[in-house]
Amino acid sequence: MTQMVDAHSTPGDAGADSPEVARLREELALVQRELAWVQANAEAREERLAALATADRECDQLAKILARHLSRPAAAPPTVGGVRGWLVRKLVPGLIPPPPPPPDPRxxxxxxxxxxxxxxxxxxxxxxxTAGEHPTVHYYYLGGEEGRWAGPRFDTGFYRARYPDVRESGLHPLVHYLEVGKAEGRLTVQPAWEPSTQDAEA
Known part of the structure; x- marks a missing residue:
């Protein structure tokens, strides 16, 4: 019957010179180093998770502030028109903003x-x-075409894929829903019981 080896025994102890004891000591030292590494990584991971949670809260707050700021009507920036304005905008981009487009009622x-x-x-x-774009302007001119969601209750990509006449109409998908689809009772998001179009393509 083998005796249990005390991990803290000293080289002068009985059996300290045996290869088995030396091997067990090496394994114990390795396990202790691995445990220390795991503990250090766990602490670092928890610190990173806490920092990410804080950053996420700050992003939410900044998004709300930015949305409020962008939804307020702003004074029109000064513009320089004609050839001179075009030349200045070309030579020094960002110095003078381009003239604002006429507002679209949609x-x-x-x-x-x-x-x-x-x-x-x-x-x-x-x-x-990050680009400093007005959310409504971005969604109307780019986001709708890219299939981005308007909000949690309107999936642009789903609406356009489900109703092919939307693309044929030339209308922005959300505008189409407001002017045509709503009265017809069309769906705005994928029903939970129905397989998604991505599942069907796979």
Whole structure:
């Protein structure tokens, strides 16, 4: 029957010179180093998770502030027109902003729809917030074509895929829903019981 080896025995102890004891000591030292490494990594991971949670809360707050700021009407920036303005904008980009486009009445229609959520849009698509784009303007001119969600209750890609006449109409998908689809009772999001179009393609 083998005796249990005390991990803390000293080289002068009986049996300390045996190869088995030496091997067990090496294994114990290795396990202790691995345990220390795991504990250090676990602590570092918890610190990173806490930092990420804080950053996530800060991003949510910034997205809300940005959405409120962007939804306020702003004074028109000074513009320089004509050839001189074009030349200055070409030579020194960002110095003088381009003249604002005429407002499209459909932007207001989207904003008042109750289906477009600017704060949610900026949280879901941080690239829009980073670029400093107005969420409604981005969604109307780019996001709809890219299939981005208007908010949690309107899946643009689903609506366009489910109803082929939307693309044929030339209307923005959310505008189409507001002007045509709503009266017809069309769906705005994938029903939970129905397989998604992505599942069908796989």
């Amino acid at each position: 932007l207001a229609q989207i904003e008042k729809s109750g289906l477009f959520d600017p704060a949610w849009y900026l949280r879901r698509y941080p690239d829009v917030a």
